Structures are given as structure tokens and as C-alpha cells.
Amino acid sequence: MKALVIAEHDNKTLNPATRSLVTAALQLADTVDVLVMGADCNPVAQSAAKTNGVAKVLLADNPACKHQLAEALTPAVLQVATGYSAILAASSTTGKNLLPRVAALLDVAQLSEVVRIEDKDTFTRPIYAGNALARVRSADPVKVITIRASSFEEAAVDGNAVIEPIAVSAVQQMSRFVSENLNNSARPQLEAAKTVVSGGRGLGSAENFALVENLADRLGAAIGASRAAVDAGYVGNELQVGQTGKIVAPDLYIAVGISGAIQHLAGMKESRIIVAINKDPEAPIFQVADYGLVGDLFEILPELEKLLA
Amino acid sequence: MKILVPIKRTLDAYIKVRVHIDNSGVDLSNAKMAMNPFCEIALEEAVRLKEKGVASEVIAVSIGGDKVGDQLRTALALGADRSIHIKADDDLESLNIAKLLKSVVEREAPGLVILGKQAIDSDNNQVGQMLAALCGYPQATFASRVEMKDNLVEVTREVDSGEQVLELTLPAIITADLRLNEPRYAKLPDIMKAKKKPVDTLTPDELGVTLRSHLTIESVSEPAPRKPGIRVHSASELVEKLRNEAKVLP
Numbered sequence: 369m370k371a372l373v374i375a376e377h378d379n380k381t382l383n384p385a386t387r388s389l390v391t392a393a394l395q396l397a398d399t400v401d402v403l404v405m406g407a408d409c410n411p412v413a414q415s416a417a418k419t420n421g422v423a424k425v426l427l428a429d430n431p432a433c434k435h436q437l438a439e440a441l442t443p444a445v446l447q448v449a450t451g452y453s454a455i456l457a458a459s460s461t462t463g464k465n466l467l468p469r470v471a472a473l474l475d476v477a478q479l480s481e482v483v484r485i486e487d488k489d490t491f492t493r494p495i496y497a498g499n500a501l502a503r504v505r506s507a508d509p510v511k512v513i514t515i516r517a518s519s520f521e522e523a524a525v526d527g528n529a530v531i532e533p534i535a536v537s538a539v540q541q542m543s544r545f546v547s548e549n550l551n552n553s554a555r556p557q558l559e560a561a562k563t564v565v566s567g568g569r570g571l572g573s574a575e576n577f578a579l580v581e582n583l584a585d586r587l588g589a590a591i592g593a594s595r596a597a598v599d600a601g602y603v604g605n606e607l608q609v610g611q612t613g614k615i616v617a618p619d620l621y622i623a624v625g626i627s628g629a630i631q632h633l634a635g636m637k638e639s640r641i642i643v644a645i646n647k648d649p650e651a652p653i654f655q656v657a658d659y660g661l662v663g664d665l666f667e668i669l670p671e672l673e674k675l676l677a
Numbered sequence: 678m679k680i681l682v683p684i685k686r687t688l689d690a691y692i693k694v695r696v697h698i699d700n701s702g703v704d705l706s707n708a709k710m711a712m713n714p715f716c717e718i719a720l721e722e723a724v725r726l727k728e729k730g731v732a733s734e735v736i737a738v739s740i741g742g743d744k745v746g747d748q749l750r751t752a753l754a755l756g757a758d759r760s761i762h763i764k765a766d767d768d769l770e771s772l773n774i775a776k777l778l779k780s781v782v783e784r785e786a787p788g789l790v791i792l793g794k795q796a797i798d799s800d801n802n803q804v805g806q807m808l809a810a811l812c813g814y815p816q817a818t819f820a821s822r823v824e825m826k827d828n829l830v831e832v833t834r835e836v837d838s839g840e841q842v843l844e845l846t847l848p849a850i851i852t853a854d855l856r857l858n859e860p861r862y863a864k865l866p867d868i869m870k871a872k873k874k875p876v877d878t879l880t881p882d883e884l885g886v887t888l889r890s891h892l893t894i895e896s897v898s899e900p901a902p903r904k905p906g907i908r909v910h911s912a913s914e915l916v917e918k919l920r921n922e923a924k925v926l927p
């Protein structure tokens with residue numbers, strides 16, 4: 369059995385989620401190859417080749433793949449798909465955009481956000497914002513799966529796989545990249561951070577959100593937010609944690625001025641330690657918190673900052 | 678230009694999910710059902726494009742048992758001009774849904790299909806992309822802004838690293854994210870008027886689609902509960918616990 373992992377990257381660096389995908393793929397197959405699709409992305413292939421357990425890295429380096437649009441990548445994936453019994457991508461916006469398109473053209477189902485592989489046909493995935501877990505058996509000859517990276521350990525980095533350049537025809541005229549507006553924060557990346565400090569509507573304004581940023585910087589943490597905080601414009605959409613935002617599972621998650629709606633909990637309740645700071649003792653966030661502190665965040669955050677100085 | 682808006686009936690977003698004790702599924706008996714929130718946003722966007730004069734007709738389509746008629750009537754009250762009910766089981770797999778929708782796309786030839794990016798029950802996030810694949814159309818998923826430009830549509834997408842702007846040729850598939858718009862509420866006169874709007878019914882047979890099962894749900898369980906936590910009474914007590922008990926601070 370062979371599995372194909374689609375590398376998650378930005379043309380410069382390999383996203384560590386890819387190493388978790390390799391771990392997942394090794395539970396399904398004894399040979400795991402990685403497909404890197406992008407433009408000028410040789411460093412990504414180099415880094416993928418160092419992942420333990422990878423047999424071969426297929427490198428589709430083509431200007432038409434630069435922005436990783438689904439219309440361009442799908443034919444490339446289909447071109448190499450023959451012979452693989454599983455195709456895996458991260459449940460990132462890139463993976464979620466691409467894999468259903470691939471699955472439909474292979475005439476197979478797609479399994480989203482898999483958190484556990486039971487056997488080569490059976491998978492567990494959250495439904496209803498993580499309020500239930502479904503164990504699903506697939507009858508398809510090829511499994512097309514997005515994986516929740518935080519549910520799988522990263523494979524070690526002591527491998528030495530061969531890199532095989534492949535020619536793909538990725539040119540298409542249906543969709544065109546116009547521009548992007550990226551978050552260039554120097555802080556750790558939200559999905560990969562060991563510590564996350566998230567702020568909600570309780571912060572009250574974009575200016576006050578600096579309190580969350582200051583605490584995050586003291587802890588070397590990434591910043592997250594509730595939907596209400598994003599909707600109100602305190603921070604950008606890429607920081608939303610929850611059912612429809614990012615799913616995080618850091619060692620320490622500190623929720624500040626967040627009530628704990630089920631859609632928010634869906635994105636953080638697998639964190640190892642959860643701290644909630646909220647002035648409302650009845651706030652549902654306290655039901656998942658390991659340490660709850662009832663009080664005014666405008667007093668508590670400056671104090672914490674001082675204690676951690 | 679016609680806009681097609683597929684709609685799913687789901688458990689209301691604010692209702693607590695209960696799993697059957699025999700692990701056969703989620704208990705939906707007597708539960709409050711609603712239009713999937715992302716479908717509401719998709720529909721709102723279509724109606725706004727019609728109000729701007731860009732679209733000529735908004736068609737809502739839903740697949741499922743008799744009860745999806747409730748959500749189609751809501752869609753008509755919210756501004757859809759007519760609706761199509763495809764009679765089938767309530768829990769079809771995404772690929773079957775996409776095949777049925779493709780057949781509707783072939784009949785109606787819409788310039789845009791706007792869908793919700795995911796349904797809040799299955800959380801799959803697949804149908805729009807699959808439909809785009811089967812039709813051979815471009816796709817813009819997770820849309821937070823949609824702007825028509827002659828025979829192109831420009832879409833801002835919410836992606837993991839921030840925002841991305843794409844331009845698509847028509848016909849195209851768009852899936853709506855939360856910040857695309859804030860859906861309106863249906864007003865009483867519109868609810869009355871909706872009763873007179875047409876609802877067509879079709880079957881998978883009439884659409885020439887053979888449904889095929891790929892997946893079996895073996896069981897549905899509740900996630901393991903978290904260990905109950907404790908209350909701390911000051912910032913310094915919190916730091917002390919995080920350092921010495923949880924050992925997550927140096």
C-alpha cells in the first residue's frame with residue numbers, strides 16, 4: 369500500500385503539519401511519498417525529504433502552481449494519483465480547498481478533519497463542532513482525507529528521501545490570483561504554538577487588544593481570538609479559533625474575555641491546559657477550564673504581565 | 678444571470694447536541710432545526726446581487742425529506758424567487774449532493790452557484806468544491822467579499838495566512854464564510870408573499886443521478902469529557918499553579 373501526502377507550504381518553508389501528515393499516512397501504508405506543488409519551492413522539497421518515513425518526494429515546481437489554486441493543483445494530483453491507496457492533506461484552507469475537488473474527480477468520498485485512524489478503512493472525525501465523534505468506514509478504493517495535524521505527532525527529521533522532479537500541466541484560465549494580504553506577525557504561528565493567548569469581545573476594542581498581545585509576548589505565545597473579536601475588527605480573520613476558524617491544541621491556552629460558545633470550544637478544547645479569565649462566573653468557558661479566574665481582565669492582565677516580567 | 682443557492686436543513690446552531698445512548702447518531706427528535714447558518718449567508722449574498730441588479734433570479738434548492746420544505750419557504754421569504762426540492766434521504770453524502778446539484782446546474786445554467794462553506798452538522802466543507810470539480814468550473818471557497826466585474830467575479834477569500842483575492846471566469850462556484858454579510862430577518866409580509874412563490878419537486882431519477890454510498894457511519898460517540906478544573910482567586914495564584922502544578926510555565 370502506498371500513500372501520498374500533499375505538502376503544506378508557502379513556497380519557502382515546509383509547514384510542520386506536513387510531518388504530522390506523514391505520521392498519519394504511515395498508519396495507512398508502508399510506503400509514503402510527499403508531493404510538493406508550488407513555484408520556486410525547492411527548499412520545501414529539501415525539507416520534506418528529511419522527514420523520517422518518506423520514501424520519495426515528488427516535486428512539481430511550476431509557475432502555474434505558485435498560489436496553490438485548486439484549479440491548477442487538481443490536475444497535477446490526478447496525474448500522479450494512480451497507484452496510491454490514500455491521498456492526505458492538512459485540514460488547512462489549502463487542503464480543504466483542494467481535496468474535495470480531487471475526490472470528486474476520482475469519484476470517491478472525501479473524509480474531512482480526521483483525528484484518528486482506526487484501521488485502513490475506518491476513521492474517526494469530529495462532527496457538530498466537535499460535540500460528537502463519528503467513526504466512519506469508507507468503501508472506496510482510494511481514501512482522500514484531510515487530517516487534523518494537531519491530532520498526530522510530527523514525524524522525526526532524520527530522513528533522507530530522494531527528490532524526483534515531475535512535469536505537470538497546471539496552466540488554467542478559470543481562476544486568477546489578484547492579490548493577498550498576509551499576516552506577517554513575528555509571533556509564533558497559531559496552529560503550531562505551544563502557548564496561545566486568545567481574546568474575545570470582553571476586550572472591548574482593538575486598542576485594548578494590546579493587553580492580550582503584551583501577555584502573549586511575555587509568554588512567547590501566539591495570539592488567537594473569538595469570532596466576536598474578529599467580527600468587531602480587533603484582529604484579522606486568520607486569528608479566529610473555532611469550528612470555522614483554526615483548531616489549536618497547545619500545551620497552554622489562555623482565554624480572556626471569551627464566553628465559551630460551543631463554536632469557540634470546538635477550536636481549543638483539546639488543549640492540554642486551559643485557563644479562563646472572565647468576569648462572569650457562569651460563563652461556559654469555565655466548564656472546560658483547568659484553571660478559572662473570575663474577575664476583570666483589565667485588572668488581571670496587567671498583574672499577570674508584571675508577575676511574568 | 679441566475680444564481681443558484683443550495684440550502685441545508687441542520688440542527689439550530691445554538692442547540693446542545695445530544696448523542697443517542699446506543700451511539701447510533703445524534704438525537705434530532707423534537708430538536709429545533711434551521712437553515713445552516715452558512716447557507717443563510719450564501720442566500721443573503723445572492724439576494725443582494727439581485728437587489729444590485731447584477732442577478733436576474735435567485736433559485737434556492739434543497740435536498741432531503743419533506744421537512745426541508747420549511748427551509749425552502751424561509752429562503753423564499755428571504756428573497757429567493759423560486760425553489761427546487763429534490764426529494765431524497767436527509768443525510769446524503771457530499772458527493773451525491775454534488776452530483777444532484779450538477780444536474781440542476783445543467784438544467785438552470787446559473788452564472789453563479791453560492792453555497793455555504795460547510796454545514797454545521799457534518800462539518801465536511803466539501804460540496805462546493807466537489808460541484809466545481811464535476812462542472813469543470815472555477816471555485817472561490819471561504820468568501821468574505823464578492824464583487825461582479827463584467828463577465829468576471831472577484832472574490833476575497835479568508836485563508837489561514839490572511840486574505841487572498843481571486844478573479845474567476847463565469848460560471849463559477851463560491852462558498853460563503855461568516856464575514857461575507859449579515860443575513861436579514863424575514864419580515865411578515867415577505868413570509869406571506871413566499872407562500873405564493875413556486876416550489877418545484879424533483880427526484881434523483883428525474884435528474885438522472887444514481888446515488889451511491891461510499892461511507893458508513895459505524896458509531897457516533899461523545900468526546901471524552903475534560904477533567905473538572907478548579908477556580909483560582911488571584912493572578913499570583915494562577916501563575917503559581919501554572920508553574921508548579923501544570924508545569925506549563927518556566
Ligand SMILES: Cc1cc2nc3c(=O)[nH]c(=O)nc-3n(C[C@H](O)[C@H](O)[C@H](O)COP(=O)(O)OP(=O)(O)OC[C@H]3O[C@@H](n4cnc5c(N)ncnc54)[C@H](O)[C@@H]3O)c2cc1C
Nearest residue numbers: 568569570594595596610611612613625626627632647665
Ligand atoms: C455558524 C457559526 C460559526 C461560528 N464559528 C465560530 C468560531 O469559529 N469561533 C468563535 O469564536 N465563534 C464562532 N461563532 C460565534 C460564537 O457562537 C460566539 O458568538 C462567539 O464565540 C462569542 O465570542 P466572545 O466569547 O468573544 O463574545 P461574548 O460571547 O460576547 O463573550 C464575551 C465575554 O467577555 C466577558 N467579559 C466582558 N468584559 C469583561 C471584562 N472586563 N473582564 C473579563 N471578562 C469580560 C463576558 O463575561 C463574556 O463572557 C460561530 C457562530 C456560528 C453561528
